[in-house]
Amino acid sequence: xxxxxxxxxxxxxxxxxxxxxxxxxxxxxxxxxxxxxxxxxxxxxxxxxxxxxxxxxxxxxxxxxxxxxxxxxxxxxxxxxxxxxxxxxxxxxxxxxxxxxxxxxxxxxxxxxxxxxxxxxxxxxxxxxxxxxxxxxxxxxxxxxxxxxxxxxxxxxxxxxxxxxxxxxxxxxxxxxxxxxxxxxxxxxxxxxxxxxxxxxxxxxxxxxxxxxxxxxxxxxxxxxxxxxxxxxxxxxxxxxxxxxxxxxxxxxxxxxxxxxxxxxxxxxxxxxxxxxxxxxxxxxxxxxxxxxxxxxxxxxxxxxxxxxxxxxxxxxxxxxxxxxxxxxxxxxxxxxxxxxxxxxxxxxxxxxxxxxxxxxxxxxxxxxxxxxxxxxxxxxxxxxxxxxxxxxxxxxxxxxxxxxxxxxxxxxxxxxxxxxxxxxxxxxxxxxxxxxxxxxxxxxxxxxxxxxxxxxxxxxxxxxxxxxxxxxx
Amino acid sequence: xxxxxxxxxxxxxxxxxxxxxxxxxxxxxxxxxxxxxxxxxxxxxxxxxxxxxxxxxxxxxxxxxxxxxxxxxxxxxxxxxxxxxxxxxxxxxxxxxxxxxxxxxxxxxxxxxxxxxxxxxxxxxxxxxxxxxxxxxxxxxxxxxxxxxxxxxxxxxxxxxxxxxxxxxxxxxxxxxxxxxxxxxxxxxxxxxxxxxxxxxxxxxxxxxxxxxxxxxxxxxxxxxxxxxxxxxxxxxxxxxxxxxxxxxxxxxxxxxxxxxxxxxxxxxxxxxxxxxxxxxxxxxxxxxxxxxxxxxxxxxxxxxxxxxxxxxxxxxxxxxxxxxxxxxxxxxxxxxxxxxxxxxxxxxxxxxxxxxxxxxxxxxxxxxxxxxxxxxxxxxxxxxxxxxxxxxxxxxxxxxxxxxxxxxxxxxxxxxxxxxxxxxxxxxxxxxxxxxxxxxxxxxxxxxxxxxxxxxxxxxxxxxxxxxxxxxx
Numbered sequence: 001x002x003x004x005x006x007x008x009x010x011x012x013x014x015x016x017x018x019x020x021x022x023x024x025x026x027x028x029x030x031x032x033x034x035x036x037x038x039x040x041x042x043x044x045x046x047x048x049x050x051x052x053x054x055x056x057x058x059x060x061x062x063x064x065x066x067x068x069x070x071x072x073x074x075x076x077x078x079x080x081x082x083x084x085x086x087x088x089x090x091x092x093x094x095x096x097x098x099x100x101x102x103x104x105x106x107x108x109x110x111x112x113x114x115x116x117x118x119x120x121x122x123x124x125x126x127x128x129x130x131x132x133x134x135x136x137x138x139x140x141x142x143x144x145x146x147x148x149x150x151x152x153x154x155x156x157x158x159x160x161x162x163x164x165x166x167x168x169x170x171x172x173x174x175x176x177x178x179x180x181x182x183x184x185x186x187x188x189x190x191x192x193x194x195x196x197x198x199x200x201x202x203x204x205x206x207x208x209x210x211x212x213x214x215x216x217x218x219x220x221x222x223x224x225x226x227x228x229x230x231x232x233x234x235x236x237x238x239x240x241x242x243x244x245x246x247x248x249x250x251x252x253x254x255x256x257x258x259x260x261x262x263x264x265x266x267x268x269x270x271x272x273x274x275x276x277x278x279x280x281x282x283x284x285x286x287x288x289x290x291x292x293x294x295x296x297x298x299x300x301x302x303x304x305x306x307x308x309x310x311x312x313x314x315x316x317x318x319x320x321x322x323x324x325x326x327x328x329x330x331x332x333x334x335x336x337x338x339x340x341x342x343x344x345x346x347x348x349x350x351x352x353x354x355x356x357x358x359x360x361x362x363x364x365x366x367x368x369x370x371x372x373x374x375x376x377x378x379x380x381x382x383x384x385x386x387x388x389x390x391x392x393x394x395x396x397x398x399x400x401x402x403x404x405x406x407x408x409x410x411x412x413x414x415x416x417x418x419x420x421x422x423x424x425x426x427x428x429x430x431x432x433x434x435x436x437x438x439x440x441x442x443x444x445x446x447x448x449x450x451x452x453x454x455x456x457x458x459x460x461x462x463x464x465x466x467x468x469x470x471x472x473x474x
Numbered sequence: 475x476x477x478x479x480x481x482x483x484x485x486x487x488x489x490x491x492x493x494x495x496x497x498x499x500x501x502x503x504x505x506x507x508x509x510x511x512x513x514x515x516x517x518x519x520x521x522x523x524x525x526x527x528x529x530x531x532x533x534x535x536x537x538x539x540x541x542x543x544x545x546x547x548x549x550x551x552x553x554x555x556x557x558x559x560x561x562x563x564x565x566x567x568x569x570x571x572x573x574x575x576x577x578x579x580x581x582x583x584x585x586x587x588x589x590x591x592x593x594x595x596x597x598x599x600x601x602x603x604x605x606x607x608x609x610x611x612x613x614x615x616x617x618x619x620x621x622x623x624x625x626x627x628x629x630x631x632x633x634x635x636x637x638x639x640x641x642x643x644x645x646x647x648x649x650x651x652x653x654x655x656x657x658x659x660x661x662x663x664x665x666x667x668x669x670x671x672x673x674x675x676x677x678x679x680x681x682x683x684x685x686x687x688x689x690x691x692x693x694x695x696x697x698x699x700x701x702x703x704x705x706x707x708x709x710x711x712x713x714x715x716x717x718x719x720x721x722x723x724x725x726x727x728x729x730x731x732x733x734x735x736x737x738x739x740x741x742x743x744x745x746x747x748x749x750x751x752x753x754x755x756x757x758x759x760x761x762x763x764x765x766x767x768x769x770x771x772x773x774x775x776x777x778x779x780x781x782x783x784x785x786x787x788x789x790x791x792x793x794x795x796x797x798x799x800x801x802x803x804x805x806x807x808x809x810x811x812x813x814x815x816x817x818x819x820x821x822x823x824x825x826x827x828x829x830x831x832x833x834x835x836x837x838x839x840x841x842x843x844x845x846x847x848x849x850x851x852x853x854x855x856x857x858x859x860x861x862x863x864x865x866x867x868x869x870x871x872x873x874x875x876x877x878x879x880x881x882x883x884x885x886x887x888x889x890x891x892x893x894x895x896x897x898x899x900x901x902x903x904x905x906x907x908x909x910x911x912x913x914x915x916x917x918x919x920x921x922x923x924x925x926x927x928x929x930x931x932x933x934x935x936x937x938x939x940x941x942x943x944x945x946x947x948x
Contacts, residue, residue: 012931045866045926054926059866313921324931325924346919353923362923392519392533424928425896428920428935432906435920445820446902446909447787449827449836450799452519454898457486457798461902 002029003105005338006091008081008274010034011041012324013305013331014110015063018073020335028339030073031102033093035080037159038134039065044324046137047185050144051192057138057155084109084278086298106300106338109280109288110331111271113306113322117264120180122241126167127174128262131185135161143168143261144196174198174260178250180238182209185265187221187356190230193261194357201231201259203238203252210354214367214402216383217418224359268322270307283309285320294334294345302338304330304345313347313434314365314413315375321350350414351431353424362427365414365434367404372413377406379413382468386460388421390452397421401464403430403440410439410472417460429461440469476503477579479812480565482555482748484508485515486798487779487805488584489537492547494809502813504547505576507567509554511633512608513539518798520611521659524618525666531612531629558583558752560772580774580812583754583762584805585745587780587796591738594654596715600641601648602736605659609635617642617735618670648672648734652724654712656683659739661695661830664704667735668831675705675733677712677726684828688841688876690857691892698833742796744781757783759794768808768819776812778804778819787821787908788839788887789849795824824888825905827898836901839888839908841878846888852881856942860934862895864926871895875938877904877914884913884946891934903935914943 005021007014010032018030032039040063048054058064068075076095083092090101115130117123127143129136142150142165150169155162177193179186182204193200202225208218209225209232225232239251241262249256270287281297283289288296288303292311295302306322310330330345337343351364366372372379381404389396399419405412415430417423433443444465450457458466479495481488484506492504506513514537522528532538542549550569555576557566564575589604591597601617603610616624616639624643629636651667653660656678667674676699682692683699683706699706713725715736724731744761755771757763762770762777766785769776779801786793804819811817825838840846846853855878863870873893879886889904891897907917918939924931932940 042864042866042926044924045864048867048926053868054866323924325921328931329919344919347921349921351921351923353925353928355925355927360928364921364923390516390519392516392528393522394527422896422899424923424925425899426902428900428903428922428933429906431921431923432903432912432917433910435916436907436910436912438906438910442909443906445803445818447799447821447823447825447838447905448902449825449838449898449905450518450797451827451829451898452516452522453829454827454834457802459902 002103004029004031004103005106005108006102006104007032007108007110008091009110009112009305010039010075010077011110011112011305012327014108015040015068016328016331017108017110017304017335017338019071020332021339022072024336024339024341026072032073032075033079033081034075034077037077039063039068039075039077041134043132046131047188047192049137050141050189051195052141057134057160060134081274084274084280084301086278086301089300104300107302108334109274109301109303109307110305111274111307113268113270115265116267116269120238120241120264120266122243122247123264125241125243125247126245127243127247127260128241128264130264131189132268135164138165139168143171144173146173147171176259177201178203178257178259178262179265180262181265183211183265183267184354185263187225187354189263189265190225191355191357194228194230199231201233201250201257203233203236203250205235205237207235210361212350212352213361213363214416216400216402217361217363217416220400220418221356221359221361224356228357268306270320270322272307283318283320285309285318287320289318292344293337293342294330302334304334310345310348313349317375319348319350321348323352349431349434351427353427355424358420359418360420360422360424361418362424363414363416364427364431365404365412367402367414367416372404377413378408379404380407380468380471382464382471384460384464384467386458386463387456388419388423388460389454390456393452395421399423399460401460403464403468405440405468405472407472410441412438412440412443415461415464422454426459426461440465440472444469476577478503478505478577479580479582480576480578481506481582481584482565483584483586483779484513484549484551485584485586485779486801488582489514489542490802490805491582491584491778491809491812493545494806495813496546498810498813498815500546506547506549507553507555508549508551511551513537513542513549513551515608517606520605521662521666523611524615524663525669526615531608531634534608555748558748558754558775560752560775563774578774581776582808583748583775583777583781584779585748585781587742587744589739590741590743594712594715594738594740596717596721597738599715599717600720601717601734602715602721602738604738605663606742609638612639613642617645618647620647621645650733651675652677652731652733652736653739654736655739657685657739657741658828659737661699661828663737663739664699665829665831668702668704673705675707675724675731677707677710677724679709679711681709684835686824686826687835687837688890690874690876691835691837691890694874694892695830695833695835698830702831742780744794744796746781757792757794759783759792761794763792766818767811767816768804776808778808784819784822787823791849793822793824795822797826821909823905823908825901827901829898832894833892834894834896834898835892836898837888837890838901838905839878839886841876841888841890846878851887853878853887854881854942854945856938856945858934858938858941860932860937861930862893862897862934863928864930867926869895873897873934875934877938877942879914879942879946881946884915886912886914886917889935889938896928900933900935914939914946918943
């Protein structure tokens with residue numbers, strides 16, 4: 001009578017769930033199928049590995065396959081779950097030795113997301129990368145490194161696609177880079193390429209960088225990028241990446257701009273092919289719809305991580321914001337729930353932080369007015385610039401804060417921040433306030449930290465709350 | 475028909491109130507009496523001026539007297555309010571030209587606090603300083619500077635006690651320092667003296683440093699101080715500071731330890747002499763009791779800043795926590811209330827942060843179990859040490875977090891943090907959660923920031939919440 005907990009996908013959500021269940025219920029059989037060879041790695045760390053700030057590719061692993069197996073988890077890499085048959089309680093799995101049916105007691109779909117490169121023509125050329133897989137990261141770092149300095153032997157052939165890495169390791173390092181997209185990946189990769197001395201051009205279709213961070217943060221990010229020498233093209237659509245086999249140029253506005261390497265970072269989409277005709281419902285976002293405990297509409301089938309929706313703390317509605325903490329937390333909660341001790345996966349606030357060279361940017365909640373109106377709010381925003389420390393204390397830096405609130409109720413809806421001195425982490429004040437539906441007046445009266453080396457008397461978030469509250473009272 | 479807003483005390487609370495009222499009601503007469511010559515200066519910045527990190531004494535001024543008068547405030551320095559006669563609606567004021575009665579329409583008592591040096595014998599000797607006044611700061615910095623490098627002319631004789639500063643400027647700089655007290659002042663002054671190359675001894679009567687920050691933070695602060703070469707004497711009571719005219723030694727445990735300079739930082743007390751027999755009531759803490767709007771029990775008389783109580787966010791009871799943001803916020807709210815647009819002064823959470831060399835420490839709420847039990851809670855605490863960034867990212871530093879909660883309700887009661895990488899500012903997450911009575915479970919599910927350069931997937935505060943929540947569920 002086999003009753004295993006089966007997990008499709010061996011990254012943050014899947015392995016958090018598997019690990020938690022094994023801790024709660026050590027006798028339960030837990031099988032994790034991962035279609036690739038990499039498991040439990042830090043997507044978000046890839047730009048810093050490529051930059052060279054993180055030394056080894058394996059530094060990005062949270063857990064090695066051996067450590068996972070030590071937890072009593074039956075980890076099967078190079079095994080892809082290709083179908084779910086809920087009526088029979090089995091999944092169909094394709095592995096190196098063929099396909100087979102695997103019965104499950106409980107199933108977690110944690111298939112993650114994939115980087116989009118459509119509709120950029122030429123994205124399949126050699127020399128064009130998306131930053132969404134460890135082999136790509138390894139190949140790109142090898143490409144940026146002089147051939148004589150690349151140590152192919154250091155890569156573990158059990159996980160790394162050695163042939164792919166070798167192909168780039170042998171090439172003369174690129175001297176110019178084109179980045180398509182000005183979101184997290186684009187901004188972080190501009191820093192990484194610059195660190196290697198490349199001439200960097202960044203093409204962004206909208207009129208500002210880091211769209212979800214709002215106007216003020218986007219403008220500061222653009223200023224920083226330009227000051228760092230990035231050739232920034234906003235409101236600019238790339239027509240195609242061109243080249244014979246390998247990319248050699250970007251076609252944009254009728255011009256052909258030469259480049260040695262290109263990165264496409266225009267977004268990711270949830271991996272939902274698996275659920276196809278299984279009866280598992282998708283939400284409006286296109287990701288898998290789940291309840292407060294991460295359960296899909298199909299009995300004994302949960303979903304978590306980049307393939308699933310979560311409830312937004314501000315709107316109370318399902319949303320899709322694929323980020324690392326969300327995946328870890330939802331996975332962990334599902335592991336506990338499957339073990340018989342139900343734990344909600346929690347809400348998301350869409351909190352995100354990103355480093356653009358030395359500029360720290362953060363955002364949480366809902367800043368976009370159109371989106372806020374759709375959710376039934378009457379949004380009002382204010383942006384301030386205030387010091388990060390007492391004005392007389394060395395290291396004080398201008399910190400820009402945008403806060404958005406609902407006019408009638410005064411409820412805080414969202415916030416964003418940018419600055420060079422401890423700015424990003426201050427978004428946690430906003431995230432925490434959003435976690436409990438605080439009003440802007442309540443935020444204004446928060447007893448936040450003050451000491452000259454760390455913060456001015458009025459923290460920049462308090463200054464913004466004060467100004468926004470003044471506007472709300474008018 | 476004179477109806478002025480009269481303020482006793484020209485520092486944070488008093489001038490925030492005066493400025494706010496003038497903005498709201500420009501025609502109202504506003505008179506601020508300040509018994510000294512210094513107004514609107516940053517107490518908290520003094521150790522950094524003494525250290526030399528802040529160049530000029532005047533850098534610590536938030537507002538110059540001229541700037542205050544430009545706001546339309548009638549500022550009278552060297553004027554002390556010595557009595558209040560509420561029945562007549564007048565205060566008695568002593569100034570350079572004698573005493574007089576000043577009628578008031580509304581009165582704010584913002585007389586601040588004073589550093590305690592009792593019961594330390596010998597605290598009145600030359601060479602013994604408390605860090606609670608700008609003249610002391612000027613004299614101590616001059617003392618630490620070689621005589622030939624002190625520019626007495628740079629001090630404004632209109633404010634600085636030149637004779638006092640000159641006396642120390644002429645002396646050979648001290649080579650050793652004794653600090654009595656291991657709170658904020660002691661910890662910050664150890665850093666300041668060390669920066670000048672002095673041998674520093676610190677004597678603390680309790681068994682750990684930074685008492686209000688709890689055990690774990692106190693221990694890390696002690697480790698840091700010792701690593702920085704401070705000769706730390708915990709559980710050690712100083713019997714006396716000794717010397718002929720100037721301090722030359724510390725008597726402790728029957729031993730006489732030579733020292734060239736001493737600082738006494740064993741606490742401050744509220745300045746409440748003024749209210750004496752006026753009918754204005756004090757609270758249990760000894761500071762002036764006020765309501766939600768900063769009003770005392772006497773009509774038209776408010777109090778704010780270091781002389782007044784505030785309501786604690788966790789206990790809902792009056793408390794006395796003399797800190798800068800509290801004074802500024804309460805003063806500002808009172809200015810608005812007096813202008814006819816009532817604004818609550820807000821609660822305090824006792825949030826405080828301090829730098830001990832490179833160690834950043836923060837605390838908020840109630841950590842002390844005895845205190846928690848007095849307030850009717852059943853306190854449970856957990857302490858964790860977790861990374862400040864992704865483990866693979868440079869700059870990741872061990873961050874220690876203590877969280878305390880009520881066993882029955884799971885409500886968060888307080889927290890403390892210590893670490894070398896952005897630790898202090900993370901206490902704002904705790905302060906914000908306390909501002910809305912969150913449970914530890916709610917804190918555990920907060921959608922906080924994650925990106926490798928700033929925070930690990932699980933922020934140290936989330937790790938602590940997870941562990942504490944586990945304990946609560948057992």
